[in-house]
Amino acid sequence: MTGEQGVRAAARVAQIEAIKTTARELLIEKGAAGLSLREVAREMGLVSSALYRYFATRDELLTALIFDAYNDLGSAVERAAESNTGASTTVRWRNSCQAVRTWALAHPNEFALLYGTPIPGYNAPTGTIAAATRVATVFGSILNDDRAQKAELADGQGRDVRPFLSVSNLALVMPAVDPSDYLRGVMAWTHIFGHLTFELFGHLVGTVTSPDLAYAAVVDELTEWLRLGE
Amino acid sequence: MTGEQGVRAAARVAQIEAIKTTARELLIEKGAAGLSLREVAREMGLVSSALYRYFATRDELLTALIFDAYNDLGSAVERAAESNTGASTTVRWRNSCQAVRTWALAHPNEFALLYGTPIPGYNAPTGTIAAATRVATVFGSILNDDRAQKAELADGQGRDVRPFLSVSNLALVMPAVDPSDYLRGVMAWTHIFGHLTFELFGHLVGTVTSPDLAYAAVVDELTEWLRLGE
DNA sequence: ACAGAAACGAGAGCACTGCTCTTGCAATTG
DNA sequence: CAATTGCAAGAGCAGTGCTCTCGTTTCTGT
Numbered sequence: 103m104t105g106e107q108g109v110r111a112a113a114r115v116a117q118i119e120a121i122k123t124t125a126r127e128l129l130i131e132k133g134a135a136g137l138s139l140r141e142v143a144r145e146m147g148l149v150s151s152a153l154y155r156y157f158a159t160r161d162e163l164l165t166a167l168i169f170d171a172y173n174d175l176g177s178a179v180e181r182a183a184e185s186n187t188g189a190s191t192t193v194r195w196r197n198s199c200q201a202v203r204t205w206a207l208a209h210p211n212e213f214a215l216l217y218g219t220p221i222p223g224y225n226a227p228t229g230t231i232a233a234a235t236r237v238a239t240v241f242g243s244i245l246n247d248d249r250a251q252k253a254e255l256a257d258g259q260g261r262d263v264r265p266f267l268s269v270s271n272l273a274l275v276m277p278a279v280d281p282s283d284y285l286r287g288v289m290a291w292t293h294i295f296g297h298l299t300f301e302l303f304g305h306l307v308g309t310v311t312s313p314d315l316a317y318a319a320v321v322d323e324l325t326e327w328l329r330l331g332e
Numbered sequence: 333m334t335g336e337q338g339v340r341a342a343a344r345v346a347q348i349e350a351i352k353t354t355a356r357e358l359l360i361e362k363g364a365a366g367l368s369l370r371e372v373a374r375e376m377g378l379v380s381s382a383l384y385r386y387f388a389t390r391d392e393l394l395t396a397l398i399f400d401a402y403n404d405l406g407s408a409v410e411r412a413a414e415s416n417t418g419a420s421t422t423v424r425w426r427n428s429c430q431a432v433r434t435w436a437l438a439h440p441n442e443f444a445l446l447y448g449t450p451i452p453g454y455n456a457p458t459g460t461i462a463a464a465t466r467v468a469t470v471f472g473s474i475l476n477d478d479r480a481q482k483a484e485l486a487d488g489q490g491r492d493v494r495p496f497l498s499v500s501n502l503a504l505v506m507p508a509v510d511p512s513d514y515l516r517g518v519m520a521w522t523h524i525f526g527h528l529t530f531e532l533f534g535h536l537v538g539t540v541t542s543p544d545l546a547y548a549a550v551v552d553e554l555t556e557w558l559r560l561g562e
Numbered sequence: 563a564c565a566g567a568a569a570c571g572a573g574a575g576c577a578c579t580g581c582t583c584t585t586g587c588a589a590t591t592g
Numbered sequence: 593c594a595a596t597t598g599c600a601a602g603a604g605c606a607g608t609g610c611t612c613t614c615g616t617t618t619c620t621g622t
Contacts, residue, residue: 135452219364219533220534263549265541266543266545285550292523293523293526296526303449308461311497313496316496
C-alpha cells in the first residue's frame with residue numbers, strides 16, 4: 103500500500119464518478135429508456151466494453167443513478183425542513199413539500215426513474231432502501247415534532263391501524279405520534295407523490311390550469327388535514 | 333364492393349386485432365419495456381416487417397394497447413359504479429375505488445403502461461384522451477349525484493379554485509357540485525391513483541403490511557373527506 | 563372480363579443495442 | 593526484477609426497430 107491506498111484505486115473511483123456523471127447527463131436528455139451504455143462510452147472517448155470494468159450491467163449503472171437521485175432528493179428535502187431553524191412544524195412541512203416539487207420539476211427524468219415504472223426484475227439493494235426513505239423520514243419527523251409539542255391531541259378515538267400498517271417501523275420515526283394518526287401521515291406522503299406523478303406524467307392536463315397554485319392548494323389542504331400547528 | 337366492404341378489409345381488422353392480442357400477452361409477461369415487435373411477429377408466424385403494414389411504429393402499437401387498456405379499465409369502473417342500481421353514492425364510490433384496484437392488480441403491466449413513466453416523446457392522440465378520462469368521469473359523476481340530492485351543503489365558504497382548476501371542464505361533469513368542492517374531488521382522484529402507483533411500484537413495502545386493508549382504510553378516509561352520503 | 567392498382571408477406575439489410583471474450587499494455591505488488 | 597493484477601481496445605454474438613425490394617394475391621375501374 104502506498105499510503106494513498108493506491109493511485110489506481112483513486113483513479114477507479116474517479117472513473118466511476120465520471121461514468122455516472124456522463125450517464126446522468128444522458129439520462130436528463132433522453133430519459134432512462136434512452137440511456138445507452140455505448141453512448142456513455144462514446145461520450146467519454148471509451149469503448150463500450152471498458153465500462154463493464156465498473157458496472158457489470160446496464161441495470162447496475164441505473165441502480166447507481168437511482169441511489170444518487172434518492173440521496174439528492176432526500177438531502178434537498180432535509181435541507182428545506184431544517185432551514186429556518188425553530189420554524190413551526192407547519193412551515194417546515196410546507197417547505198418540505200415545496201422542496202419535493204422543486205426537485206421533481208428540476209429533475210423530471212430522475213423523478214421518473216425513482217417513482218415511475220420500475221425497471222423489470224429490479225430489486226432494490228438494501229443500501230438503496232435507506233436512501234429511498236429519507237423523504238418519508240423527513241415528513242414523519244415533522245409530524246412527530248408537531249405532536250410532541252402538543253400535550254393532548256390524540257383522543258385515542260381514531261382507527262386501529264395495526265392490522266395494515268407497520269406500526270413498529272413507523273414508531274421508529276414518529277414515537278410521539280399516536281398510531282391512529284399514522285394513516286393520515288402515510289396518506290399525506292402518498293398524496294404528495296401521487297400528485298407530482300400525475301402532474302409530471304401529464305394526467306392533470308385539462309384539469310389543472312396552474313400547477314403551481316394547484317400544488318400550493320393541495321399542500322394547504324393536507325396541512326389542515328394533518329392538523330398541523332393549530 | 334362485395335356488400336361486406338371487402339374480404340380484405342375484414343381480414344385486416346382481424347389481423348390488427350390478432351396483433352394486439354399477441355402483443356398484449358407479451359406485455360403481460362414482460363412489461364412494456366420488454367415488448368418487441370419481432371417477438372410478436374415470431375409468435376404469430378410472421379416476419380417482423382409484415383407488422384409494419386398495420387402499425388407504422390412500435391410506439392403506435394403501444395398506443396393502441398394504451399387506448400384499449402384505458403377503455404378496459406374505464407368500463408370496469410363504470411360497471412362497478414352502476415351495478416346495484418339505486419345504490420347510495422357512498423356505495424357506488426367505494427365500489428368504483430375497489431374496481432380500480434382490482435383491475436390494477438389484475439393488469440399490473442397495463443396499469444404501469446397507463447400511469448407509469450410515459451414513453452418518451454409520446455403525445456396522446458385525441459382519441460385516447462376520451463378513453464383516459466372515463467375513470468375520472470365516473471368519480472365526478474358520483475360526486476355530482478351526491479351533491480345533487482343534497483339541498484344545501486355548499487356553504488360557499490370554500491376555497492376559490494378558479495385560479496388553478498379548469499372550472500369549465502369540471503362543470504361539464506359535475507354541474508351540481510359547488511366549485512369549492514372541486515379541489516377535494518380532484519384530490520380524491522389523484523390520491524387513489526397515487527396510492528395504487530405506490531403500492532404496485534413497491535413504495536409501500538415496509539410501511540403497509542396488508543395492502544387490501546390499507547386500501548380499504550384509505551377509501552374510507554377519502555369517503556369521509558368527500559363528505560359523501562351523510 | 564380484364565388490365566392496372568393496391569395490399570400483402572417474405573427476405574435482406576442497416577444502424578443500433580447489451581454483453582462476452584480475447585489480446586496486449588501498464589501499473590502494482592511480492 | 594518477476595509475476596500478478598487492472599485496464600482499455602477490438603472483434604463478435606444475438607437481439608432490436610425500421611426500411612426497401614420483390615413476387616404474389618386481391619381488389620377496383622373501365
